[in-house]
Amino acid sequence: MRQLEGTKCSFVFCMGISIIICSFIYLRTRMPTELKPPQPPSCRSFSNECKAFLADTEKGAEWIPSDCKVESYILNSRLQCSNLTRDLHFITRPLSREEEESPLAFIVTVHKELELFVRLLRAIYMPQNVYCIHVDAKAPRDYQAAVRKLVSCFQNTFLSSRSETVAYAGFSRLQADLNCMKDLAKSKIGWRKVVNLCGQDFPVMSNLQLVQYMQSKEWRDRNMTPGVKQPVSMSHRTQLQYREIVGSHVAQKGLGLKKGPAPHNLKVYFGTAYYALTRAFVDFVLKSPIAHDLLEWSKDTFSPDEHYWVTLNHIKDAPGSHIDGGWAGDIRAIKWRDHEGRTHNGCKGRYVRDICIYGVDDLPWIINRNSMFANKFESNTFPEALDCLEQWHRNKVLNQATVPIEPSWLLATRSNSSSSSSYFNSSAGALNRC
Ligand SMILES: *[C@@H]1O[C@H](CO)[C@@H](O)[C@H](O)[C@H]1NC(C)=O
Ligand SMILES: *[C@@H]1O[C@H](CO)[C@@H](O)[C@H](O)[C@H]1NC(C)=O
Ligand SMILES: *[C@@H]1O[C@H](CO)[C@@H](O)[C@H](O)[C@H]1NC(C)=O
Secondary structure, three states, X not given: XXXXXXXHHHHHHHHHHHHHHHHHHHHHHHOOOOOOOOOOOOOOOOOHHHHHHHOOOOOOOOEEEOOOOHHHHHHHOOOOHHHHHHHOOOOOOOOOHHHHHOXXXXXXXXXXXXXXXXXXXXXXXXXXXXXXXXXXXXXOXXXXXXXXXXXXXXXXXXEOOOOOOOOOOOHHHHXXXXXXXXXXXXXXXXXXXXXXXXXXXXXXXXXXXXXHHHOOOOOOOOOEOOEEEOOHHHOHHHHEOEEEEOOOEEEEOOOOOEOOOOHHHOOOEEEOOXXXXXXXXXXXXXXXXXXXXXXXXXXOOOOHHHOHHHHHOOOOOOOOOOOOOOXXXXXXXXXXXXXXXXXXXXXXXXXXXXXXXXXXXXXXXXXXXXXXXXXXXXXXXXXXXXXXXXXXXXHXXXXXXXXXXOHHHOOEEEOOHHHHHHHOOOOOOOOOOO
């Protein structure tokens, strides 16, 4: 009897404890997740490898990063936009007449890594351009809120009016771009070219160089969609039917269900998902029945963003089409694992899905290639690479400026303050000094 009592007691005791634990867990998950800003990392100084890129004519002066609070700043502050643009070193005036007269449009699709996004945006941001940001519908609430907060500080920067739940290699990825394109087509800003980026990209060219490249004689009236006739090894992508598992991945339908040929006798091309398109071409994409039919046909294909743009850009009557463009157009520096020894001499960071996450020793290759953008960066694994490229890029941007430089545009301060005032030449004629 007493033994029974004992068992009963421990049972009740266990029940009690369980209830307490469960309630605790319930309350914890019910509570709105507080925005816990990460501890601001101590300001890293530039690595020795980096210093070679930041060297300038005046000896004895060193760049000291003064900015190491990007993410916590956005999460923390009761945000006042005038403070934000200053404290995060956004450039607030066009840096040259040439850039002002050729505004660019950007589509940026993001889903994580707030720090990277803020640094990407401030690197490509210019007040004459226009920016459509597509945040993945499955991104955490607080991430979405932070991006919205940041974007609301700029008149020329907005969130896409529709958000997709993006799956890798899925139609949703293409739809995200199209959502932004619809918004950008309505923009009052007279943008000349639109480029698309993802959150792990970073610019190599300055805005001035982007304008000069895309408005060069070769490209002014042409779309850049590097790609070729679909190789046989890729034909399954559009000959078999696929379906998208929402927010996850893409799988074959059945045991290899066949698809019909592309509409309008279109020959399918294969290329990169990244482009630089003219405004007239974007209107064509949004209005032409051919573009519409190809889009419908692409819904059950694999990775349609890698055939859609390049296929349309091979239609003779499409505005700015480039029938024999091949791989021309240096949009992105990427180190593919299987190109090792051919286009590059190995990844100095690490490979993820056969693409290099850059380390600081990859910078000489990136800078030497001088593509429009480089991909990919991670701020937690190889932070020095991004720190270095960012600083190198900002120096170049400010050096090319033909207007006086605001002190808040500097990302780093110089150890020798006596020389800092004369470093950035604020008089005209400083173009292309880098
Ligand atoms: C700072 O710069 C001045 C002149 O540009 C130079 O004479 C001086 O030695 C420098 N000081 C340091 C600490 O580098
Ligand atoms: C904005 O900056 C001003 C001047 O630096 C400062 O006094 C003010 O407290 C800042 N506001 C916020 C909300 O941080
Ligand atoms: C700034 O530019 C002017 C005129 O182009 C030039 O004479 C001067 O030497 C430059 N100063 C520096 C510090 O580069």
